[in-house]
Amino acid sequence: MQFEIIHQSKRSRARVGKITTPHGVIHTPNFVAVGTNGTLKALDNQTVNSIGLELMFCNTYHLLLQPGTKVIKDAGGLHNFIQRDMPIITDSGGFQVFSLAYGSVASELKSQGTKSNKNSVVKISEEGVLFQSYINGSKVLLTPESSIQAQKDLGADIIIPFDELPPYHIDKKALERSLDRTHRWEKRSLDTHIKNPQGQAIYSVIHGGIHDDLRAKSCKYLTNLPFDGYAIGGSMGKNKQEMHTMLANLLPQIPPEKPNHLLGIADLDSLKANIPLGIDTFDSSYPTRAARHGTLFTKRGDIKIRSGKYSSIHKPIEEKCRCATCQLYTLSYLNHLFKAKEMTALVLASIHNLHFMVNHMKETRNEILMNNI
Amino acid sequence: MQFEIIHQSKRSRARVGKITTPHGVIHTPNFVAVGTNGTLKALDNQTVNSIGLELMFCNTYHLLLQPGTKVIKDAGGLHNFIQRDMPIITDSGGFQVFSLAYGSVASELKSQGTKSNKNSVVKISEEGVLFQSYINGSKVLLTPESSIQAQKDLGADIIIPFDELPPYHIDKKALERSLDRTHRWEKRSLDTHIKNPQGQAIYSVIHGGIHDDLRAKSCKYLTNLPFDGYAIGGSMGKNKQEMHTMLANLLPQIPPEKPNHLLGIADLDSLKANIPLGIDTFDSSYPTRAARHGTLFTKRGDIKIRSGKYSSIHKPIEEKCRCATCQLYTLSYLNHLFKAKEMTALVLASIHNLHFMVNHMKETRNEILMNNI
Numbered sequence: 153m154q155f156e157i158i159h160q161s162k163r164s165r166a167r168v169g170k171i172t173t174p175h176g177v178i179h180t181p182n183f184v185a186v187g188t189n190g191t192l193k194a195l196d197n198q199t200v201n202s203i204g205l206e207l208m209f210c211n212t213y214h215l216l217l218q219p220g221t222k223v224i225k226d227a228g229g230l231h232n233f234i235q236r237d238m239p240i241i242t243d244s245g246g247f248q249v250f251s252l253a254y255g256s257v258a259s260e261l262k263s264q265g266t267k268s269n270k271n272s273v274v275k276i277s278e279e280g281v282l283f284q285s286y287i288n289g290s291k292v293l294l295t296p297e298s299s300i301q302a303q304k305d306l307g308a309d310i311i312i313p314f315d316e317l318p319p320y321h322i323d324k325k326a327l328e329r330s331l332d333r334t335h336r337w338e339k340r341s342l343d344t345h346i347k348n349p350q351g352q353a354i355y356s357v358i359h360g361g362i363h364d365d366l367r368a369k370s371c372k373y374l375t376n377l378p379f380d381g382y383a384i385g386g387s388m389g390k391n392k393q394e395m396h397t398m399l400a401n402l403l404p405q406i407p408p409e410k411p412n413h414l415l416g417i418a419d420l421d422s423l424k425a426n427i428p429l430g431i432d433t434f435d436s437s438y439p440t441r442a443a444r445h446g447t448l449f450t451k452r453g454d455i456k457i458r459s460g461k462y463s464s465i466h467k468p469i470e471e472k473c474r475c476a477t478c479q480l481y482t483l484s485y486l487n488h489l490f491k492a493k494e495m496t497a498l499v500l501a502s503i504h505n506l507h508f509m510v511n512h513m514k515e516t517r518n519e520i521l522m523n524n525i
Numbered sequence: 526m527q528f529e530i531i532h533q534s535k536r537s538r539a540r541v542g543k544i545t546t547p548h549g550v551i552h553t554p555n556f557v558a559v560g561t562n563g564t565l566k567a568l569d570n571q572t573v574n575s576i577g578l579e580l581m582f583c584n585t586y587h588l589l590l591q592p593g594t595k596v597i598k599d600a601g602g603l604h605n606f607i608q609r610d611m612p613i614i615t616d617s618g619g620f621q622v623f624s625l626a627y628g629s630v631a632s633e634l635k636s637q638g639t640k641s642n643k644n645s646v647v648k649i650s651e652e653g654v655l656f657q658s659y660i661n662g663s664k665v666l667l668t669p670e671s672s673i674q675a676q677k678d679l680g681a682d683i684i685i686p687f688d689e690l691p692p693y694h695i696d697k698k699a700l701e702r703s704l705d706r707t708h709r710w711e712k713r714s715l716d717t718h719i720k721n722p723q724g725q726a727i728y729s730v731i732h733g734g735i736h737d738d739l740r741a742k743s744c745k746y747l748t749n750l751p752f753d754g755y756a757i758g759g760s761m762g763k764n765k766q767e768m769h770t771m772l773a774n775l776l777p778q779i780p781p782e783k784p785n786h787l788l789g790i791a792d793l794d795s796l797k798a799n800i801p802l803g804i805d806t807f808d809s810s811y812p813t814r815a816a817r818h819g820t821l822f823t824k825r826g827d828i829k830i831r832s833g834k835y836s837s838i839h840k841p842i843e844e845k846c847r848c849a850t851c852q853l854y855t856l857s858y859l860n861h862l863f864k865a866k867e868m869t870a871l872v873l874a875s876i877h878n879l880h881f882m883v884n885h886m887k888e889t890r891n892e893i894l895m896n897n898i
Contacts, residue, residue, distance in 0.1 A: 189865040190858070196869050198853055219836055219861040227839050227857060235853045463592055466600045480571055480608045484600060485563070488592040492562040495868060496569050 153309070153353035153380050155411045162523040165403060165430035171411050173239045173309035174351050175231060178206045179517060180411060181427050183418050183509040184241065184435035188214050190234040192440055192506065194498045197236045203475070203507050207239045207310075209435045212302050213248035216294075217287050221305035229307030241310040241413075241435075244299040244341070244357075247385075249273065249281050250317040278333065280314070296340035304350055312383060313341030315357045320387045327361055334359050335373050342377055353380035355413060361387040362394055364401045371405045381411040384431075388417065396425050403429040420449070420512070427516060428525055439509045443501035446490050449508040457501065462487040475507035526682070526726035526753050528784045535896040538776060538803035544784050546612040546682035547724045548604060551579045552890060553784060554800050556791050556882040557614065557808035561587050563597075563607040565813055565879065567871045570609045576848070576880050580612045580683075582808040585675050586621035589667075590660050594678035602680030614683040614786075614808075617672040617714070617730075620758075622646065622654050623690040651706065653687070669713035677723055685756060686714030688730045693760045700734055707732050708746050715750055726753035728786060734760040735767055737774045744778045754784040757804075761790065769798050776802040793822070793885070800889060801898055812882045816874035819863050822881040830874065835860040848880035 154172040161167060169180040184207040185192055185200070192200055192208070200208065210230060215221065227233035230240055250273075272284040280295030299314040314337045318330040338356055345354045356374040360366030374382065384402065388395040395417070406412050411432045414422075418436030426434075439449065446458045450470050455462070457469075468478035469486070477486075477500040489497035519525045527545040534540060542553040557580040558565055558573070565573055565581070573581065583603060588594065600606035603613055623646075645657040653668030672687040687710045691703040711729055718727045729747040733739030747755065757775065761768040768790070779785050784805045787795075791809030799807075812822065819831045823843050828835070830842075841851035842859070850859075850873040862870035892898045 189862070189867055191862060191867050191869040194868045194872070196854075196873055198849070214865070218865055219857065223837050223857060223861070226837060227855065233855075233858055233861075235858075464596050464599060476571070481569075482600065482606075484592065484596060485606055485608070488596070488606075489562070489564060492587070492591055494562055494564050495567045495871065496564040498868065499567070499872065500569055 155381070155409070157408070159521050161428075161520045161525055164428035164525060166428045166520045166525045167408070167430055167432075168517045168520045169411065169432060171239075171432075173353065175237060175239045175309050176206070178239055178433065179514075180432040181423075181516060181520075182206055182433050182513045183423070183439070184209050184413075184433050185440060185506060185509070186211075186435055186437035187234075188437075189218070190215060190230065192502065193437075194440070194444065194495070194502045195506070197234050199476075199503065200506065201236060201238060203503065204510050205238070205506060206510075207241055207433060207435075208236060210234075210240055210242050210306070210308065211245070211248060212242045212299065212306065213245035213294075215242075215306060216245060216292070216302050217285050221302045225305040225307075229305075231307065239310070240306075240308040241312070242303050242306050242308040243312045243415075244296075244314040245294050245302070246281075246299070246315045247317055247415075249283055249294055276316075278336075280337075296337045297344045300341050300344040303352070304345075304348060307350065308352065310353045310355060310381070311345065312355055312357060313338040313345075315359060315385060317386060318361070320361070320390070322361075324363060324366075327363070328366060331359050331366055331370055335370070338374065339377065342379065346378075355379060355381040355383045355411075357383045357385040357415070358402070358406070359386040362389045362398050364398065367398060367402045368405060371402060375405075375407050379410075381413065381432075382406050383413040383415050385415040392422060392425065395422070396429075399426055399429050399431070403431065406430075418509075423512075423516070427520075439505040440502050443505040444498045446497075446501065448486075448501055449505050449512075457483065457486050458490045459487075469504055473504070473507070474511075475504050477501070477504040477507075528754070528782070530781070532894050534801075534893045534898055537801035537898060539801045539893045539898045540781070540803055540805075541890045541893045542784065542805055544612075544805075546726070548610060548612045548682050549579070551612055551806065552887075553805040554796075554889060554893075555579055555806050555886050556796070556812070557582050557786070557806050558813060558879060558882070559584075559808055559810035560607075561810075562591070563588060563603065565875065566810075566817065567813070567868070567875045568879070570607050572849075572876065573879065574609060574611060576876065577883050578611070578879060579883075580614055580806060580808075581609060583607075583613055583615050583679070583681065584618070584621060585615045585672065585679065586618035586667075588615075588679060589618060589665070589675050590658050594675045598678040598680075602678075604680065612683070613681040614685070615676050615679050615681040616685045616788075617687040618667050618675065619654075619672070619688045620690055620788075622656055622667055649689075651709075653710075669710045670717045673714050673717040676725070677718075677721060680723065681725065683726045683728060683754070684718065685728055685730060686711040686718075688732060688758060690759060691734070693734070693763070695734075697736060697739075700736070701739060704732050704739055704743055708743070711747065712750065715752065719751075728752060728754040728756040728784075730756045730758040730788070731775070731779070732759040735762045735771050737771065740771060740775045741778060744775060748778075748780050752783075754786065755779050756786040756788050758788040765795060765798065768795070769802075772799055772802050772804070776804065779803075791882075796885075796889070800893075812878040813875050816878040817871045819870075819874065821859075821874055822878050822885075830856065830859050831863045832860070842877055846877070846880070846884075848877050850874070850877040850880075
């Protein structure tokens, strides 16, 4: 993997860059869509390729349990299996395993969750995490080594070391112990990767929750290891302001010559707030999930397509939008399809929102090139 | 509408024909896919156009209630509204209205249903049917005149007169009374249509259940009226043999110089059995519904894609199939997507089965041209 900074904004830490991977180029900053099971929900990968999504996020945890990494390896790797000829990033499985331990990690990250014991995690130890498959109840041991091996079988362009995801409401001492173990796990992940790089890049995951000192410690430790880039993970705080403050303190400590990635956050407000901090890539399932719930992105703000006010507007979602949906279909038709509970509605809405994000990032890069961001 | 018989098989009553409509040609015999709400489930109309489906069936009942025919008329008609530039046929709404009265008409037709009073039909009279909208509870009067007016607003290439659909378990006297009323309703529908043809064709619906004498009576009455073609509706009997026997007796009585259509039946067995009788078009939601349930059509028979035996077969559904799904994706990937409950699975399976049907009918026409059918 190569990373080149094309332009550093004169107005902020925002930069325009270019990550070159074995499956092509990712222009940064960019949005990374989530295709958990090797597909974006409601879209096939040919459609996704044609929209021009440059990086797709797949979840090792899900693919490990179904169909299993052996099937995917035998298919010639994830790109072949899912028919995507553009870059893919996989995570370590840690996020999903710990979400079983703590209820919804997403809720935890927003400090809404409480630790749940109704989970499938059997044992967490220095070695790794033993859990039960939600598919067939079999026990699976996920360790730094097995996570990396799984990601070798998948063969994504960018992989992520195994980390622990502590809950938001953990006390600082416990968080620090977790951080230390995460660092040991990330080092073991890196060591496993280095034995057989396979042309893949590996990003570390900087942890430390909302504690600036722990983030600084994590950043210092991880940036001294030969990772190819830096992801920012763990709890981002209970609101967007807390996240922004944490990121504003952290980003200047991350070496600028390597790409970085913000895990799990890519709503439009967060993009606007945090691109000026110099973040390169952002992943989120939000744009496609919003689409399936009838929230369509436009330059004039989100619209709720189910609203009766669109029932007889015979115009596209956005007049100037060049997505396949706006080229053909009207607000009125989309309103009808949503009201009639037609699956086609979810397909067409997902195409629009994904195209919107790809286009939004392209425009954002142009704004940075002109030093407007 | 023009109908031309290109070839009459020397081996059977099967014929190859060509129906020319304001939105293009329908080669016959052909399969007609059902897009109840103005879309095939899980597919958008651009995809359907590209697969080459020559005739699409939309349901007036559903479109009348949601979004309403005014919205569609204002959009410039159904073709514009749903972005289909190939022929469309609409039904009268009768089938759905009476399915409310008798439980599932589909079950009734198979003689599995029992008359249900838990329905929304308020009153059936000589004038028409008063029923309650399942969407907002408002009362709607569907008459021969209002059904035709609705179909004028929709603007399909082929429309169907309003008929009564009696249940399978009706006694013959009652069926005959129903048949007489259906004939009066069809005549009123035709009279309404003739005042304002709008370039649309209108097919009559031949009724009479499984009684050959009533079918003959219906055929005689309706073929003496200036309809543009003949649909065969009503109860088809309790199994495929009963249907075939009824059709074998009926078809020779239908004037061959106009196109005919079998309503609601297009499984592969029924196509094989009844194309030699000279039926021109067949509609059914079965191929796309089967796809969504994981039943994929192939020349070697149906396959159940969820079966574990496909989990690591890295080949397309059919090696020689030219559909978008088979061009890219493997049985293994499709098996995975179905198991992971991904909506994309339903999209890709629907593309394959629809393409299979279009191609199957093309091959069937070639077989007729060679007098092999």
